[in-house]
Amino acid sequence: MTNIKDLAKMAGVSVTTVSRVLNNHPYVSEEKKNAVLEAVKVSNYHKNINAVHLSTGKTLLMGVVLPFSDHPYFGLLLKGIAKQALEYNYKLVLFQTDYMESRELEALQMLQQKQIDSLIICSRTCDLSTIEEHLPFGPIVLCENIKGNEVSTTFVNHYNIFVEALEYLYRKGHNKIGYCIGRRSGTNSHEREMAYRDFVKKYNLLYKPDYTLDECFYFEDGDKVIKQIQEMDAPPTALLVTSDQVAAGIVTCCKNRLISIPDELAIIGFDNQPIAKMMNITTIEIPLEDMGKNLFLQAVNGDLSNEELPAKLIERGTV
Amino acid sequence: MTNIKDLAKMAGVSVTTVSRVLNNHPYVSEEKKNAVLEAVKVSNYHKNINAVHLSTGKTLLMGVVLPFSDHPYFGLLLKGIAKQALEYNYKLVLFQTDYMESRELEALQMLQQKQIDSLIICSRTCDLSTIEEHLPFGPIVLCENIKGNEVSTTFVNHYNIFVEALEYLYRKGHNKIGYCIGRRSGTNSHEREMAYRDFVKKYNLLYKPDYTLDECFYFEDGDKVIKQIQEMDAPPTALLVTSDQVAAGIVTCCKNRLISIPDELAIIGFDNQPIAKMMNITTIEIPLEDMGKNLFLQAVNGDLSNEELPAKLIERGTV
DNA sequence: TTGTAAGCGTTATCAA
């Protein structure tokens, strides 16, 4: 495998000159430049990027931590990140964690080892303190509502969104409202629970623990939700579903079982994914792609900021 | 940032000894080992992995090229790859191409530059000759039915699968059969078209170009399919749909429009994703996760092989 | 069991 030294010999110049040509630096005569370029061509030369990294201390690699790569929520977020990455000439290193802390630690370790320049954590399992410990090694940005810390964040306000959606359902006459989430832990889930509890308190409703349905990630989980609801003696009349896929699954299942929507059960989805539009599902639009873009920018620039992006209720046919 | 030299000084040993300790090599006295470990701890030392890469010529990084990261087909494939990667202590570098050749070339370039050790291309846009040109720089494996070449491949036989499915529908009394695919180009699509044409010829059926519906990727594309079908003067009575998501979208759309399945329209999906089970869709099971695993193994080991994995018809309620 | 020193392939500093 030819290297820069070989090129220098072939072109009859110094390695410095070769490096200059390779990196488009000024102060190289046209003549020598062509000689180098010619040598590159005939030798089929390619830079060893690892040497570049070692020398420059940069990798143009950004890590992205997410629990599942096969979920549309993260798919969309990733899309936004990837778009910016392309523009900035960065490559992405994916860490699919399945919510296992050990996988997150691997990503943090790669940051320490300078294998990646910075890290975006789309959904976190490890402690915030663990994150902070790794901050000296490079920018880490989070996708959750945390402010005034050392970490940059981009997020939507899930508390406000939840309150807004609950109030909307309440105005429509519902007072038995349940909600579906992915996992119970995590900042987002915590915010939602707070919102729900505050809502229940405000209107003097009964707080029922089983109105909170967890482990709802995919379309097919809709089945499970309906099953669980039907076993209750006082099932909710409306459901806040934090994923359009799950909402779509619920709607489908209801059609199969001849449960009328929204009469017997009202549904509000989340994200405003294409599937929600197709199935005419009322949903909360989350600007996932924009969030991805913003996360990337925070990560490359390494500047500390906490940015809230707006969400919006989209009224359709399931409420 | 402390380096191996600093550690050596701190522990009162040579850099070699430090390196030995760091890599668990034998022939280090317990005493010196502890001294080094202590130095590592107090200095909060972390290897610069780029130096390791430069020195060893390896990166433990594998590239994965796929068109969309937000599609369940590739999600499942990726899952299989990721599982093996974990076991082999490899990290994955993701290249989301949106079927743009330039993105594929970026991946190939990273292979040339030794930034990744090997490359898995889940779906290809560039020429096979382009792939072959890059083979000297590291293993490249493909997920399509190509044999006897320089490249390793793992695939299912889409020709046979299609024939089998078409025959099955024919036996069930269908002779106006259409099919939905993603893109028209690519080895898989080509195989399917061949199978379809051969089937049509075998049974002396009329070949109708508009029975081939392309750009079907997601659930929401089901709508489009039904719309297109309904505009035909002689619409197909059965559809082979190369993605369970799209099949599910079609089934959903049919329910909305009171088109009876399978009486008015029979559907066969592909992949046997969870959504197919939930919606009781007859489908062809493709061992995507296993394929992912196999692709990874071929890529790490760098041995040349072409492996066909079996697919299986799963009879459910849509035919 | 330990250490010296020569790579690995770049970039960057400095002098010419």
Added chain:
DNA sequence: TTGATAACGCTTACAA
């Protein structure tokens, strides 16, 4: 405009 040469931080013969 050019070129020596010293980093960058690690691994690994080879010698002791």
